[in-house]
Amino acid sequence: MATIDTSLVAKLPLFAGLAADELDAILQEARSVRVPKNAHVFEQGEDAHSFFVLLHGHVRASKVTPAGEQVVVRYVTPGETLGVAMAIGLQRYPATATAVDDSIVLAWPSAAWPRLVETYPSLATNTLRTVGSRLQETHSRVIEMSTQQVEQRVAHALLRLAKQSGRKVENGVQIDFPISRQDIAQMTGTTLHTVSRLLSGWEQRGLIESGRQKIVLREPHQLVVLAEQTSDGKEP
Amino acid sequence: MATIDTSLVAKLPLFAGLAADELDAILQEARSVRVPKNAHVFEQGEDAHSFFVLLHGHVRASKVTPAGEQVVVRYVTPGETLGVAMAIGLQRYPATATAVDDSIVLAWPSAAWPRLVETYPSLATNTLRTVGSRLQETHSRVIEMSTQQVEQRVAHALLRLAKQSGRKVENGVQIDFPISRQDIAQMTGTTLHTVSRLLSGWEQRGLIESGRQKIVLREPHQLVVLAEQTSDGKEP
DNA sequence: GTGGCAGGTTGTCGCACGACAAAGCGGGGC
DNA sequence: GCCCCGCTTTGTCGTGCGACAACCTGCCAC
Numbered sequence: 402m403a404t405i406d407t408s409l410v411a412k413l414p415l416f417a418g419l420a421a422d423e424l425d426a427i428l429q430e431a432r433s434v435r436v437p438k439n440a441h442v443f444e445q446g447e448d449a450h451s452f453f454v455l456l457h458g459h460v461r462a463s464k465v466t467p468a469g470e471q472v473v474v475r476y477v478t479p480g481e482t483l484g485v486a487m488a489i490g491l492q493r494y495p496a497t498a499t500a501v502d503d504s505i506v507l508a509w510p511s512a513a514w515p516r517l518v519e520t521y522p523s524l525a526t527n528t529l530r531t532v533g534s535r536l537q538e539t540h541s542r543v544i545e546m547s548t549q550q551v552e553q554r555v556a557h558a559l560l561r562l563a564k565q566s567g568r569k570v571e572n573g574v575q576i577d578f579p580i581s582r583q584d585i586a587q588m589t590g591t592t593l594h595t596v597s598r599l600l601s602g603w604e605q606r607g608l609i610e611s612g613r614q615k616i617v618l619r620e621p622h623q624l625v626v627l628a629e630q631t632s633d634g635k636e637p
Numbered sequence: 638m639a640t641i642d643t644s645l646v647a648k649l650p651l652f653a654g655l656a657a658d659e660l661d662a663i664l665q666e667a668r669s670v671r672v673p674k675n676a677h678v679f680e681q682g683e684d685a686h687s688f689f690v691l692l693h694g695h696v697r698a699s700k701v702t703p704a705g706e707q708v709v710v711r712y713v714t715p716g717e718t719l720g721v722a723m724a725i726g727l728q729r730y731p732a733t734a735t736a737v738d739d740s741i742v743l744a745w746p747s748a749a750w751p752r753l754v755e756t757y758p759s760l761a762t763n764t765l766r767t768v769g770s771r772l773q774e775t776h777s778r779v780i781e782m783s784t785q786q787v788e789q790r791v792a793h794a795l796l797r798l799a800k801q802s803g804r805k806v807e808n809g810v811q812i813d814f815p816i817s818r819q820d821i822a823q824m825t826g827t828t829l830h831t832v833s834r835l836l837s838g839w840e841q842r843g844l845i846e847s848g849r850q851k852i853v854l855r856e857p858h859q860l861v862v863l864a865e866q867t868s869d870g871k872e873p
Numbered sequence: 874g875t876g877g878c879a880g881g882t883t884g885t886c887g888c889a890c891g892a893c894a895a896a897g898c899g900g901g902g903c
Numbered sequence: 904g905c906c907c908c909g910c911t912t913t914g915t916c917g918t919g920c921g922a923c924a925a926c927c928t929g930c931c932a933c
Binding site: 581582583593594597598600601612613614 | 879880881882883
């Protein structure tokens, strides 16, 4: 296994406030794992043996309901932690993590977490901060789903994806990993049919440009307008 | 200010793993505050000056959207923390906390948090666990809103409230604080009209008994059946 | 090169629920 | 004890969007 590039990893929120030698010691214990596209990093219900940091690629975290429906919980971008089940007191992963692109993760055995936290307390506070901000985001999503129509929700979803993982291209901002209408539907609580109709409409109006598992935002600002529109037509 | 009853507080998850004298030291720094019914513990957007533990009563945490719609984030029951904004890296409270009953909270200045955490690292891991489980719950809510109909969601909401704050009464389990159809609507992403219709229906079928800001579950099991029903009629 | 299929588009239909409206009702305040 | 106001109920109507269905299309495998 190759040595990990410390200079990149040092900047991650998880490791904020750690000295270089401390970071080295922590990284000693990590394995770097390649996860090919469409492979699982871990699966819902499986014993939470490891926790991870995504180094490269993109990972989708999703849950299945008892009735068998899939819901996308979030997309993980490089630098973020995933699978921190153990840290929040779970024995099993509450979701499935799937690489949507060839990806690389750092993996630590969950068993090491209590010791690591004891030795480096900032790991706990750093994780607390990231879990907290995920809680915030999830609350936003609840609020969106409670108060907004499908069109607004989908627009928001695209904007969020573009902000997280947008890549500047000729005609605008492209979402930097393969994503289907189905995926978007599962993020926004609607059906791929409705998403398809919406995207078609936007494409005709020149707001976006899209193809197979590919979306380019041409007029992000217009989408913002759409996303913030209230159903009663008049803005505050 | 009266001394705080240590024996009760010692059992709270926040203080798990602390020695008696450590707990005492922490409690020294807290003020106990009475919050009358309908008063705010704190308000959304306000500077997050303190964090709290609810000792007695019930508190509703809610957010308002830019468009002015209210959404209920959660109901806080005695023993839970609230207002931990600072711990998760926020300067301001992300929601408003309102006492729905006369309540009592312990309050610590947020400024003390970093020092407390440094001195008593289990505060961080304990908080991490509770924030983690709130994240789990919020994810469940997203999933519910994505995949279930209003009837199922409302049934779930009642069951959750009953489990958290149910009080055994003659005819079943009563939700132990005043709650309106409006509140339930704001928890489930629907309107008070729809909630009213649903409750009326259930009352006629003998599942519940309800009045002004009061709900008694007579047949919780029947509600569970309702809550788990899929729209296509057939169960797995 | 070509066949197969995952991903996408588009049309039609139905209904769960939100919007609007208007009228009971019960409890707390004076 | 009475009045008023916030909670609740119930009716009607309209519609956003899910369900179902059929077909298209560009990619990848072989």
